[in-house]
Amino acid sequence: DAGVIQSPRHEVTEMGQEVTLRCKPISGHDYLFWYRQTMMRGLELLIYFNNNVPIDDSGMPEDRFSAKMPNASFSTLKIQPSEPRDSAVYFCATSRAGSTGELFFGEGSRLTVL
């Protein structure tokens, strides 16, 4: 398996623009997580899905952030409008029900909002 695939790897945009980050999970994994990593705050859980259903979105910072998982093979995290404080590395991670709960991470999408 190719692992968790994220795109784009790097995104530079201007304040106010819409940003869409994409994730293709590992086939057969039931859980999908979106994390954000910054130097100041470390790795923060934004939202996670189980079998394509959002379970906990309490980490989503505000209404500008939204996430969807239309099917088992694809998820998006959208920021609209983007702000400079959204600059971070966004990770998608997946895990399989019944396992130890190990998360498999993608390589991340590095977002810079100017």
Add this chain to the structure above:
Amino acid sequence: QKEVEQDPGPLSVPEGAIVSLNCTYSNSAFQYFMWYRQYSRKGPELLMYTYSSGNKEDGRFTAQVDKSSKYISLFIRDSQPSDSATYLCAMRYSGNTGKLIFGQGTTLQVKP
């Protein structure tokens, strides 16, 4: 107060040194404890996994959990330059949500 506290470092040691990395946590309901390693510009990868209290050894790595003190440790023996990375502790509650709470991560540099 964060649920999981971890000193971000950075920590710099000479090659061959013993490294000790630590995390404290506040919620006694955590049952599963993990250490992830993250190389620069990569995603974290699972390094060690421990359920409840006790020790676990894997090669040069030893993970310890002391639930009475709410304290977990990762020891690296005979550290190598290839061990230079950020080490993140992570933990979760019992049940099968898979939701992990991470520490901030400690950046380790092992100098040749």
